[in-house]
Amino acid sequence: MAVAPRRPSWPQRLVPYVFIAVIMLVDTVTPRDVTFSSTLSVAPALAALLTRSLWQTITAALVAALVSGASYIYAHDLAGDVEVASLGAILAVTVVSCVSVGLVGRQSRMLANVRSVAEAAQHVVLRDVPPELDQVRTAVAYRAAAAEARIGGDLYEALSxxxxxxxxxGDVRGKGLPAVEAAADVLGVFREAAHTEPDLSRVADRMHAMLARRPVRDEEFVTAVLLSVDPTRPTVQVVNCGHPPPLLMRDGRVDVLAPVPPGPPLGLFDLADPPAAAAPAWAGFAPGDTLLLYTDGTTEARDNAGEFFDLAGFLTGRPPTSPADLTAQILTGLATHAGNRLDDDVALLVVRRKPYVPPPTAAS
Known part of the structure; x- marks a missing residue:
């Protein structure tokens, strides 16, 4: 579905007529043999620039022509060729402005269609994450960077x-449809391998192998973090493939989950010695604990002074809240910090551990 064009505000619509009124006022306070009617041709140009409307442009041109004619009648000493030149200028600027409005409107509609198709493709790739899994509750938030028709390769998934x-x-290096294609391939492998591979590193290996089989692209790789929540113990397994590490929130404190050096990104395992995914790490993940997985667009958002967003500091000391509320708070904090100056897409995945039932102990 195409995005509706933004309607001009009333102040924007009034600017051309305020300009015409100013010219009328100047003409009345100057000698009658002096006129500024030739500048009235600016009015339709202002209407086209501010409203992007053919009717607004034509209306402003008609009003300007009427005022120009009134100025000619008022200034008896002006030659007729001056008025002809003024009307000619108004007509010429109006024609150029109308053509410009038509071309810009056509390009805007094409861009809106491209963006809607791209967003639809990305939404197909990034399916809704269920709020309740077997061991955890989840919430997802995604905010696209403020750029024309840019779509990114941020990806996320949660499965029981x-x-x-x-x-x-995860986060695909690059933008546009190639990044979405890579994200779709990675997610497809994860959705299948997560159900069949008991070893989380093997899941990462299969995702890497898929990327290695893709047509060669310029330095294509994917940073990613994979987690597996133990259903019988208060622990979680982590495989970090060159991605910002998850944050663990517990009792108002915020710590890096499993602070071990990350392995190479998916698609670059051959750089490791021996070539392989990073070794899995284990960390505590008790009932009530919250994990935040995020892409680097979150921590690399800058304010007016160029300072990065301090995600851990923002979260420290916050009272417990639902995963959905926490994602909303983070997005609000990002908007306060960086406004509309996001240089990269932001993806957040919040995971809250539910109570679990320990396995029965063996009878002695």
């Missing part, structure tokens, strides 16, 4: 499997 709940967040 026989090995426990498995979660993924």
């Amino acid at each position: 499997t026989r090995f426990g709940d498995r979660l993924l967040i």
Whole structure:
């Protein structure tokens, strides 16, 4: 569905007529043999620039022509060729402005259609994450960077499997449809391998192998974090493929989950020695604990002074809240910090551990 064009505000519509009124006032306070009617041709140009409307442009041109004619009648000493030149200028500027409005409107409609198709494609790739899995509650938030028709390769998924709940967040290097294609391929492999591979590193290996089989592109890789929540113990397994590490929120404190050096990104495992995914790490994840998985567009958002968004500092000391409320708070904090100056897409995946039932102990 195409995006409706933004309607001009009333102040924008009034600017051309305020300009015409100013010219009329100047003509009345200057000698009658002096006229500024030739400048009235600016009025239709202002209407076209501010409203992007053919009717507003034509209306402003007609009013300007009427005022020009009134100025000619008022100034008896002016030659007729001066009025002809003024009307000719108004007509010429009006024609050029109308053509410009038509071309810009056509390009805007084409851009809106392209953006809507691209967003639809991205929404197909990024399916809704269920708010309730077997061991965790989740919430997802996504905010696109403020750029024309740019779509990114941020990706996320959350699944319940026989090995426990498995979660993924990642970021494809680059933008546009190639990034969405890579994200779709990575997610497709994860959605299948998460159900069949007991070893989380093997899931990452299969995602890497898929990227290696894709047509060669300029330095294409994907940073990602994979998690597997143990269904019987208060722990979580982590495989970090060159991605910002998750944050663990517990009792008002915020710590990096499993602070170990990340492995190479998906698609660049061959740079490791030996070539492989990072070794999995284990960390505590008790009932009531909250994990925040995010892409680097969150922590790299800058304010007017060029300072990065301090995500851990923003979260420290916050009272417990639902995953959905927490994502809303983070997006609000980002908007306060960076406004509309996001240089990269932002994806957030909040995971809250639900109570679990320990396995029964073996009878002695």
